Amino acid sequence: QVQLVESGGGLVQPGGSLRLSCVASGSLFSNYTMAWHRQAPGKERELVAAIFSSRFTVYGASVKGRFSISRDNGKNTVYLQMNNLKPEDTAVYYCNSGGLGTVSWGQGIQVTVSS
Numbered sequence: 001q002v003q004l005v006e007s008g009g010g011l012v013q014p015g016g017s018l019r020l021s022c023v024a025s026g027s028l029f030s031n032y033t034m035a036w037h038r039q040a041p042g043k044e045r046e047l048v049a050a051i052f053s054s055r056f057t058v059y060g061a062s063v064k065g066r067f068s069i070s071r072d073n074g075k076n077t078v079y080l081q082m083n084n085l086k087p088e089d090t091a092v093y094y095c096n097s098g099g100l101g102t103v104s105w106g107q108g109i110q111v112t113v114s115s
Contacts (some may be wrong), residue, residue, distance in 0.1 A: 002026055002104040004095045009109035012085055016113070022095030022106055032099040034071055034078040038091035038111075046050040048093070049080060062088070087115045 003025040020036065049069035050058045057069055066082040067077035076094065083109050090113050095106035 001031070002097050002102060004097060004104055004106035006093065006095050006106045006109040009093065009111045010045060010115065011112045013115050014086060016084065016085050016114055017081070017083045019082070020093055020095075020109065020111075022078045022080075024076045024078075024095075024104075026076070028100060029097075031071040032097045033041055034069075035080075035096045035098070036069065036080045037094045037096055037106075038089075039094070040088075041093040043091075045094070051078065053099070068094075076081040082111070087113045089113050 004021045004022055006020060008018060008020040016062050031053055033052050036047050036048040037045050040043040045058060048063055049067055051069045051071050066084045070077045074090060091111060092108040093111050094108045097104045
């Protein structure tokens with residue numbers, strides 16, 4: 001089981017930026033597909049962005065052009081750079097890893113966009 005630890009959340013004003021980080025345990029990080037999901041109160045969990053081992057990226061329609069996912073295999077870390085944040089981006093953000101027969105989730109981190 002891969003352990004995932006998120007950091008970087010918090011409160012930000014509309015139009016502001018945040019960068020989330022997720023550090024994974026183990027030595028096989030470069031093989032995993034890494035993703036960020038989010039869940040707002042009363043809503044289903046949705047995919048925000050994913051990055052494959054090839055570094056190919058996929059984004060949810062609501063964040064395309066504003067968010068950017070990247071990975072540093074040397075640090076076992078995936079990042080989510082969030083720009084031009086909107087109140088509707090308020091949610092708990094979860095880091096997710098998949099590959100080699102395993103799926104793991106982080107504990108989640110709160111992002112609140114409010115003035």
